[in-house]
Amino acid sequence: MKKNVLIIGAGGVAQVAAFKVAMHNDVLGDIHIASRTLSKCQAIVAGILEKRALKRPGILAAHQLDAMDVEATKALIRQTKSQIVINVGSAFLNMSVLRACMDTGAAYIDTAIHEDPEKVCEPPPWYGNYEWKHREECERKGVTAVLGAGFDPGVVNAYAALAARHYFDRVDSIDIIDVNAGNHGRYFATNFDPEINFREFTGTVWSWQQGQWTANKMFEVQRTDDLPVVGSRTTYLTGHDEVHSLSANLDVPDIRFWMGFGEHYINVFTVLNKLGLLSEKPVVTAEGIEVVPLKVVKAVLPDPMSLAPDYTGKTFIGDLVKGMRDGVETELLVYNISDHEAAYAETNSQAISYTAGVPAAAAAILIAKGEWDCHRMANVEELPAVPFLDLLGRMGLPTRVRDADGDRAFDPAEFREPRGKAARVGGVS
Structure with a gap:
């Protein structure tokens, strides 16, 4: 069973994911939030504490991180003993964060396809241009990587x-x-x-x-x-x-x-x-x-x-x-x-962020419990749908x-x- 979650990003989706992870910290363990702007991470921590969202007392910490720096991300994963990483930062970060997870063995979750800042709407298939090139490495290393676990995709x-x-x-x-x-x-x-x-x-x-x-x-x-x-x-x-x-x-x-x-x-x-x-x-x-x-x-x-x-x-x-x-x-x-x-x-977030952030937290719970800990790279449709939708209904997104x-x-x-x-x-x- 995997425990301890590192959330990368401090926007609206990250805020929702952090709240929902906090509400399930009995399953997910320690919670760490990291982004380039430390004050944004600290604001999310303060909001969670103000609403008393933690299910039980536990570690809830903010960190400054440039997630484009793979070595720095790997160091933070190891420092925090995080076994699950939820990447809800910019889509420009995907390949860097994925690399850090593949090198440390942490499970990886994101909510969108990687984007190259220099390219817009590349020829399809977009996953084939980036993430899917690492499917063999994930399977060889036994690393769980769940792609597109927001609402759409997800x-x-x-x-x-x-x-x-x-x-x-x-x-x-x-x-x-x-x-x-x-x-x-x-x-x-x-x-x-x-x-x-x-x-x-x-x-x-x-x-x-x-x-x-x-x-x-x-x-x-x-x-x-x-x-x-x-x-x-x-x-x-x-x-x-x-x-x-x-x-x-x-x-x-x-x-x-x-x-x-x-x-x-x-x-x-x-x-x-x-x-x-x-x-x-x-x-x-x-x-x-x-x-x-x-x-x-x-x-x-x-x-x-x-x-x-x-x-x-x-x-x-x-x-x-x-x-x-x-x-x-x-x-x-x-x-x-x-x-x-x-x-x-x-x-403290609007519904657009809510619909993207709750599923990412649900994916983390399913990985922690072993139901989605597939030890390979997978898109959401390749994983069992019924437990995911059932869990989402109990977390605030009823189908x-x-x-x-x-x-x-x-x-x-x-x-x-x-x-x-x-x-x-x-x-x-």
């Missing part, structure tokens, strides 16, 4: 696996739909790191259609769905992490990701993009100062963590899965609804299921046994 991968293993005889399409129906009251802001947020939408939109990669432009393709709680919503085809692993691990011809954007967001984004202010390439000002336009925009926008106190409304994230079951065309919607105000009351029989809470007993060999994913039943 929980939506588990939803897809749940459907494929337990519900359908054949899956024809998976449409992942992400809608933030909340309001933060600011003129314009992003819900997580602006630099990462904008990079998702300035390049080619890659989706998996008819068994091959298909390229589109951002905001080129849209759909409208009548969704539970949030109602009728228009979403846009967007390139996203989970499509790159699901297309490799599930035998499904159509896998797409759709994200909701308001008209105001699209207008502001379009102006910034057309002016070149979302470029990651440096420019030189008239004064001879070299700046990166995207970093300047990030600097003037509100800190995503500052949005939480005023956020109201709900989020919807789910998988609309279509296929065949017992010779009949079948549709299944598996989804979660989260509330911004409830998330803030519990963890609901809507099909021909109605809309109901996820019941683990309903999905206990796989439907057959055709529904098996990644060799794990």
Whole structure:
């Protein structure tokens, strides 16, 4: 059984993960939070102590760390005797933190694909460009590395696996739909790191259609769905992490990701993009100062963590899965609804951070208990989905299921046994 957790990062997602790890420190042991800015880590520690979130008395400490420095990260892992590392810092850190875990034997968890600061929307498959190159080393060393254990990617991968293993005889399409129906009251802001947020939408939109990669432009393709709680919503085809692993691990011809954007967001984004202010390439000002336009925009926008106190409304994230079951065309919607105000009351964070941070903590618990301690590199859909979704429901992210029989809470007993060999994913039943 693995114990002691090192959380790398000090943004909103890291804050939620830290709160949830604290609430389960009887299982997870010591908690250490590290980032370049020590004061941010200390603020998270103070928030946890103020809300008395620790399940039992234990070590809760803040550290300053440049996680791009592999040797420094390895030293901190060893110093803190951490056997589980939750990487919820920038996606630019993934390969450095993964290397530190592979060299020390600590289990690794992240919530997004690695990104190269010099490249935007690389040709697919994105995991194949970075993390998957180390699968053989992880297996040889017996290192557990769980990739994309946020909500999307993460929980939506588990939803897809749940459907494929337990519900359908054949899956024809998976449409992942992400809608933030909340309001933060600011003129314009992003819900997580602006630099990462904008990079998702300035390049080619890659989706998996008819068994091959298909390229589109951002905001080129849209759909409208009548969704539970949030109602009728228009979403846009967007390139996203989970499509790159699901297309490799599930035998499904159509896998797409759709994200909701308001008209105001699209207008502001379009102006910034057309002016070149979302470029990651440096420019030189008239004064001879070299700046990166995207970093300047990030600097003037509100800190995503500052949005939480005023956020109201709900989020919807789910998988609309279509296929065949017992010779009949079948549709299944598996989804979660989260509330911004409830998330803030519990963890000082808004629901976007909450939905990403809780699953990372749940993955740590499953690794600690041995259920997900697979001693290899795996994406979430390759691991048992039912215990993950069951645990998430008890940690504040309940799953609901809507099909021909109605809309109901996820019941683990309903999905206990796989439907057959055709529904098996990644060799794990």
